[in-house]
Amino acid sequence: MTAFVPLPLTLVLDPSGPGALRVAVGGDLDFTTAGELLTTVVAALDGGGLTDVRLDCGGLRICDSSGLSALLTVHRQVTEAGARLHLDDRPAALDRLLDVSGTYEHLTGEPATSDRWHSTTPD
């Protein structure tokens, strides 16, 4: 059989201007990699002076419950550092996870999708 092959997590940091940090997140954010995201962002916050942290989620393949936990912890750390967290270019699967877990509004700052009782979009 073909086994499921996990992808590593890739994080590309791009200081996109004064006070802003952009992190391109790619691959799998799961139990084995969630810690990397957290340490990377916390290390960037230690420099101080950030007002916006943007996680570009376009390349994110899988985000499991440990990944969600990491996103929530990153959000807390960024907020405590006086900055704002943005989750840009979210894949549909991530939006579904945020929706089902009741963390959509908390993490994106936008109200959760109104049409959320009938997600009949096929995978």
Added chain:
Amino acid sequence: MSGLGQDGAGALWRGSPHPVLVVDAAGLIIRANDAALRLLPAAHPGASLADAAPAWLSCAHTRALGPVLVSGSAAGDLRERGPVGPATVEARPVREGDAIAWWLDDVTDLERATRALRLERERTAFLDTASGELLSSLNLDRCMEVTARLAARHLADAALVILPPYRRRHPIAYCGQDGVVIREELAVDPEGVPGLAEALQGYPPLPSRWIDPATAPDWLARDGLGEIGSMVVSALPGHGVPAGALVLLRRGGQAGFSEGEEVFARLFAARAGAAMSAARLYAEQAAITETLMRELLPPRVRNLHGVEVAARYRPSEQTARVGGDFYDLHAHADPGGESLVVLGDVAGKGLEAAVLTGKIRHTLHALLPQADDHQRVLELLNGVLLTGGDRTRFVTLVLASLLRVGNRVRLRLTSAGHAPPLVVRADGRVEEARTRGTIIGMLERVTSVTDTVLLEPGETCLFYTDGISEARGGPLGDEMYGDERLKEELRQCGGMPPEAIAERVEMLASQWVRGGDHDDMAVIAITAPRGAHLSAVGGNGRGRFTA
């Protein structure tokens, strides 16, 4: 060259540090230098080699006369070794005309070093073997037996491994000459054996203690071994905890333990102690895990006041994991009251997740009196987890309050960050319950929307954990099973009994991963029984139904 008779050369030859004997074909000594006379005082010219030297040398002389030795060259393959008094001597023949000059070499030290090296290699090999045998199983009993057996075979005539007491009795493994290990638990007093009490208390490894065999108690020096000549106690050093003690016994008439053997025994004891304490730590951890697992095992599935419930639970096969999925069924004391079903999934793995799971289940149990208000229950549980937790773990839950109303079942469903339950209607339609809520244990504020669902007879409500929906497999092995596939399958399950649906769902997910890894899987199916309900007799009974 035959210059041995020349004065200058003769003087040189006489004073050479190497003993040299020239012996003729008849076995008579022609000449011997000073060093040869120091070694063999009787080897004067004219004496017979057989009288003046050990038998092995005269036998060698007879052999050396046999093959033609090229004059002036050593017979490369002829080298004899043998004792001369306390020394070991190597003899090499060199042909001198019709005679043979025997060049002798004292190789006592070399011999000793060679022997020591061989012994050292044997010991190293033995220690390697011992380590391999000891570490091949993380089982304390087996480690004790292996230690006793190896010690009795290689270090002594008999050996005992004695562990610190457990409930006042010392576990003991005894091995005698027959190689059979006897296991006992004895209430003995280690104070009666010098050094044993200290060894068992795990003081830093003490030097081995010699015991006067005459004072050894019967449980140490056993019958069948004969008279004990020497006895040694060494500690089996553990990882900061005493692993136990090793007692070695040798019979009378045997050599006592040499210094080298004691060092060797200590090396062996260090390995055995390390293996035994690793085995003990592992056993303790396994026992803790076992206890937690027992505590976490799902309850037996029941009929809750005329509502049929079936559940399936399959923990992940990865041994490092203790199930993070759980469910509980709380029947209301009164058949007219709502019973509560809880299905949950704790993020994370291993013991920490298991401990959190236990905490959540107990908290929910304590909150049962408030179960009519799901939002309140979730808020209280969230508060408990936030105050005590590390805020990096969360749990997702589905709360279901169920009540039989006539022949229908009313469900109040609240999902807290969990995939919403699915309702399988009698005609095969599959609906998602309209409930959403926040995960519990990470955010200050939790919100939830509760949905009320009515099940007609034969209709089922299904809860499941992400072990089902996120099972990875499929044709290419890289696809999630997904909610949509699950819904599609459930459309074929209209009117099925709950056991059949729960079993089918679990089977589908297992087939999807095709033997690959999967996360914990838990499934609960709640069904309104078919048939007209006549009466719910006697509180907890199923009541009676028409066929």
